[in-house]
Amino acid sequence: MKRFCFALAAILTMAGAHANPLDHGDFVSIPTRAGVTQSLFFATPAQKPAWVIVLFGGTPGALHLGPNGATTLKGNFLIRSAQHWIDDGEAVVLVDTPSDHTEGVDDDFRYGKDSVVDTQAIAAKVRERFPEAKMAFVGTSAGTVSVGNAMKRDAKIADAFVLTSPVTVSRKGDATIADLDTDGTQNRVLVVANAGDQCPSSPPDVAKRLAQNRHYAYVEVNSNEGDSNGAGRCGGHSPHGFLGIEMDVLKAIQGWLKGQGSGN
Incomplete structure (x- = not known):
């Protein structure tokens, strides 16, 4: 079994940890299901990218994309740090919710057939x-x-799959990925968890067990920066959203995509 275990403990200043959300790129709308369209925002580095990173934000998923990128959910970990992918030479695609769910989607929709057709x-x-x-x-x-x-x-829809702060515990009966039955020996999959994550839906020990059982690569970080109490526990500005260690997390993912630091 091949696994990638990487512990991070860096604490960055707030000024250096954040990048502005993407605001320069190409806004497009494509047809998916009958009568349904899907908005995307493409941002491309100057050089020819080796990787295209397609970003799926958290709850509620609606970015309300426009010509200048996301207009909502800007505090989400992936959305607020998207510029770092461009800086590393990768192209980025921001994914909005479909036109029949303009205000957002729940986990049951995300786990359904219509979601896959859109994807x-x-x-x-x-x-x-x-x-x-x-x-x-x-x-x-x-x-x-x-x-x-x-x-x-x-399984062949993408070349690699990255699950950060994965939802593995059901919220009011909604779908999770706890029973994901794809094998990491067939798909290239990375799970990233924060040991300081206090969100009830994404306990780090369950994420680690998922990675071990499915032969996924695994990265564990350790930071308690941000809101760890109340409703904020599952928000972007909390350990759940890797607040203050965005650069470290993205560099670990980038290294894994490039085949750096693989372990046994």
């Missing part, structure tokens, strides 16, 4: 734009349900 249309558009690049689906929190569902139903 397949997204993947086809990305392949059309970047035919020579590899594609990674990266989700955080509830966004991991979208990524896990796509991987489960269409």
Whole structure:
């Protein structure tokens, strides 16, 4: 079994930890299901990218994309730190919710067939734009349900899958990825968890067990910065959202995508 275990303990200043959300790129809308469209925002580095990173934000998923990128959910870990992918030379795609769910989606929708149809249309558009690049689906929190569902139903839809702060414990009976039955020896999958995560839906020990049982690579970070109490426990500005260690987490993911630091 191949695993990638990487412990991080860096504490960065708030000024150095955040990047501005993407605001320069190409806003497009593509058809998916009958009468339904899907909005995307493409941002491309100056050089030819080796990877295209498709980002699936957490609850409620609605970015209300426009010509200048996301107008809502800017505090989400993946959305607020998206510029770091461009700085590293990768292309980025921000994924909005579909036109029949403009205000957001729940986890049951994310785990359903319609979600996969939308995601397949997204993947086809990305392949059309970047035919020579590899594609990674990266989700955080509830966004991991979208990524896990796509991987489960269409294993070849992307070249790599990254699940950060994965939702593994049900919220009011909603779907999770705790029973994800894809094997890491067949799919390239990375799980990233924060030991300081206090969100009831994403306990780090369950994420680690999921990775071990499914032969996924695993990265564990350790930071308690931000709100760890009340409703904020599952928000972007908390350990659940890797507050203050965004750069470290993204560098670990980038290194894994590039095949650096693999372990046994």
